[in-house]
């Protein structure tokens with residue numbers, strides 16, 4: 001089974017994806033990390049983030065062993081990711097890696113912006129996670145402070161809104177729900193509540209399939 005989770009910045013996609021993968025015994029891929037890794041490689045080598053040739057090269061040389069680098073979590077890497085991810089040839093270079101991950105047994109949960117629309121249009125279940133931007137900014141700020149970082153909630157909110165706008169309005173693979181995605185608003189839910197709601201959706205889809 002392939003579970004596709006999409007949604008805007010800091011909506012809880014990764015947290016949910018990880019928990020669902022654990023619940024079902026599947027593998028999990030946070031696809032945002034891929035774009036962050038490409039942006040980080042450009043930043044490290046001193047290239048402009050809009051340098052198409054350098055960005056494609058970085059995408060082709062991607063090393064999944066480096067996905068755990070804490071530097072990929074920073075606001076700068078996220079901002080850079082939203083710039084490189086708008087380059088069509090960068091996205092093309094990364095499609096096979098994601099589709100291969102999705103296809104490998106026993107099943108996979110992928111989260112990102114275009115999983116249900118482009119990467120896995122035939123996913124068994126698609127969930128589009130949303131939450132009020134102010135709630136997302138608050139959660140992200142608390143997360144950064146828990147890591148011992150300084151974080152200004154208004155600046156975090158501005159970053160989230162700017163990234164969402166860029167992701168929604170790019171011509172290639174824009175952030176949007178697939179026509180057959182289930183909407184999950186977790187603004188009023190805690191993490192457990194969000195996971196339960198997602199499992200309810202997945203089990204309802206599975207039950208519907210086996211009946212029919």
Ligand SMILES: Nc1ncnc2c1ncn2[C@@H]1O[C@H](COP(=O)(O)OP(=O)(O)OP(=O)(O)O)[C@@H](O)[C@H]1O
Nearest residue numbers: 009010011012013014015139143186189190191194
């Ligand atoms: N339902 C929830 N209730 C409370 N906090 C939550 C909930 N879901 C996620 N969080 C918290 O919100 C923050 C953002 O979650 P997460 O990193 O999963 O979002 P994301 O959509 O994967 O972000 P990104 O856009 O960076 O990929 C984290 O601190 C996480 O613990």
Ligand SMILES: Nc1ccn([C@@H]2O[C@H](COP(=O)(O)O)[C@@H](O)[C@H]2O)c(=O)n1
Nearest residue numbers: 031032033035081082085112113114163
């Ligand atoms: N499938 C995806 C995933 C991510 N992006 C871009 O990367 C940026 C960072 O993603 P996070 O999930 O780590 O916040 C994001 O703002 C997108 O621009 C993407 O295009 N497609």
